Amino acid sequence: MSDNKIYPLEPVSGRMRVEEVRQKCYEELLSHYPIADGGIFKGVVRCEDLEEAGAADTLSQVDHLWENIYVTDNATDWTRLFSKFLSEETNILPVIDRDHHYKGVYLLEDLLEELSEIKAFAEDGVVIRLQRNPDDFKVSQVAQVVEATGGKILGILLVDETRDHVTADIKVQTRDLNEILQTLRRYDYFILSRHAEDRHLQELKENAEYLERYLRMGE
Numbered sequence: 001m002s003d004n005k006i007y008p009l010e011p012v013s014g015r016m017r018v019e020e021v022r023q024k025c026y027e028e029l030l031s032h033y034p035i036a037d038g039g040i041f042k043g044v045v046r047c048e049d050l051e052e053a054g055a056a057d058t059l060s061q062v063d064h065l066w067e068n069i070y071v072t073d074n075a076t077d078w079t080r081l082f083s084k085f086l087s088e089e090t091n092i093l094p095v096i097d098r099d100h101h102y103k104g105v106y107l108l109e110d111l112l113e114e115l116s117e118i119k120a121f122a123e124d125g126v127v128i129r130l131q132r133n134p135d136d137f138k139v140s141q142v143a144q145v146v147e148a149t150g151g152k153i154l155g156i157l158l159v160d161e162t163r164d165h166v167t168a169d170i171k172v173q174t175r176d177l178n179e180i181l182q183t184l185r186r187y188d189y190f191i192l193s194r195h196a197e198d199r200h201l202q203e204l205k206e207n208a209e210y211l212e213r214y215l216r217m218g219e
Contacts, residue, residue, distance in 0.1 A: 005114070006073075006095050006104040011036035018053045021045065034094040035059060035066065041094060044069050059116040070094040073103055081193035082111060083158045125171045129193040130184065137166040137189075138148045145183045149176045167192065 025047035043066035151174030
């Protein structure tokens with residue numbers, strides 16, 4: 001995301017009445033609303049949380065509802081921004097500078113529009129959803145597996161990142177998807193997506209059917 005994608009949404013102040021902020025949420029169709037005083041970012045409030053607050057209360061009187069959700073103005077990697085949108089369950093991300101000055105917001109709809117224009121994700125291919133612990137998830141290793149079969153990586157999208165795991169979508173072009181899937185499993189990547197060409201899933205199904213037939217023979 002570039003600077004020209006920062007939407008100049010005017011923040012609300014802690015002195016504003018909750019009723020007024022609820023109206024702004026409704027007008028802008030936002031999940032959260034940014035709060036700033038004197039140009040300094042203070043946090044965001046989740047719009048649905050305001051439904052439980054008294055209409056006469058000011059935002060500062062319900063500051064226990066404020067959340068510290070933001071990105072810095074040097075955060076332009078759209079894959080990590082997308083992950084942030086997902087993890088925070090929001091459709092806006094306030095943008096601040098190193099001194100916590102509020103600059104505007106990134107909008108999820110703008111990010112999705114930018115994503116749709118990326119040629120790599122418009123090309124034909126197969127999307128593999130992988131998961132592994134953060135310390136061992138290596139893009140270079142995944143790329144090596146794909147290229148070893150004569151395949152090509154078209155794009156990588158970080159879907160989720162926690163302390164325990166990283167989940168990513170890898171879009172590839174290949175003539176031997178099964179080989180890629182089996183090799184990734186040998187490197188301890190967990191395949192979350194399902195593919196008709198996946199021999200591993202076919203074998204599991206065949207084993208289950210064989211076991212079912214065997215058990216029926218004993219009836």
